[in-house]
Amino acid sequence: MDVDLPGKFELVAELEGHDDRAWHIAWNPTRNLLASCSADKTVRLYNFSSSTSQSDGITSELTFTHNTTIPTGHTKTVRAVAWSPSGKTLATASFDANIGIWAQEDDNEEAEDSPSGEWECMSLLEGHETECKSLAYSSTGTLLASCSRDKTVWIWEVHPDSDFECMGVLMEHTQDVKCVAWHPTEEVRATLSYLTIASAASVSSTLSY
Numbered sequence: 001m002d003v004d005l006p007g008k009f010e011l012v013a014e015l016e017g018h019d020d021r022a023w024h025i026a027w028n029p030t031r032n033l034l035a036s037c038s039a040d041k042t043v044r045l046y047n048f049s050s051s052t053s054q055s056d057g058i059t060s061e062l063t064f065t066h067n068t069t070i071p072t073g074h075t076k077t078v079r080a081v082a083w084s085p086s087g088k089t090l091a092t093a094s095f096d097a098n099i100g101i102w103a104q105e106d107d108n109e110e111a112e113d114s115p116s117g118e119w120e121c122m123s124l125l126e127g128h129e130t131e132c133k134s135l136a137y138s139s140t141g142t143l144l145a146s147c148s149r150d151k152t153v154w155i156w157e158v159h160p161d162s163d164f165e166c167m168g169v170l171m172e173h174t175q176d177v178k179c180v181a182w183h184p185t186e187e188v189r190a191t192l193s194y195l196t197i198a199s200a201a202s203v204s205s206t207l208s209y
Contacts, residue, residue, distance in 0.1 A: 018038035
């Protein structure tokens with residue numbers, strides 16, 4: 001099947017700063033922020049801006065500037081990052097088997113796009129036996145799914161004040177679970193394992209306690 005792409009893709013920016021391999025990036029859904037994570041155990045945030053030509057409406061310049069670096073405290077590689085739908089919370093998945101939940105200490109309009117609002121760890125989710133590979137918030141932001149080399153998927157319920165509770169552990173895979181993703185509007189998740197095809201199911205039908 002032929003697919004027509006809207007023009008050519010070209011490199012417009014190359015972001016440097018990590019001291020080791022960069023693993024994953026995620027756009028903030030509500031703000032002009034890009035998060036990246038790395039084997040150097042940090043998360044870097046970049047502000048994004050663009051300028052558009054008034055004559056033809058075409059974007060002419062894209063600019064990325066380093067906002068801040070979060071020293072996560074993870075003891076091993078930070079493998080994945082995920083923003084909550086509100087854009088106010090950032091989750092980190094690490095090879096140390098833990099998940100960090102981050103928010104800006106000074107949560108106001110001025111701090112949101114500036115380094116002045118320090119990011120702090122609000123929660124540390126423990127339970128996986130080995131490397132966390134991926135994580136994702138549901139579209140409502142009420143659930144967080146994480147997957148691991150331990151072949152499990154954990155479903156966490158998000159409560160106010162960054163309080164998380166494990167709703168259940170899914171143990172349907174026989175190999176590493178590499179990736180987890182939610183449906184854009186429904187509480188249906190899909191997972192991809194090392195040697196098997198993706199599996200998808202509603203949360204209520206697959207939870208095991």
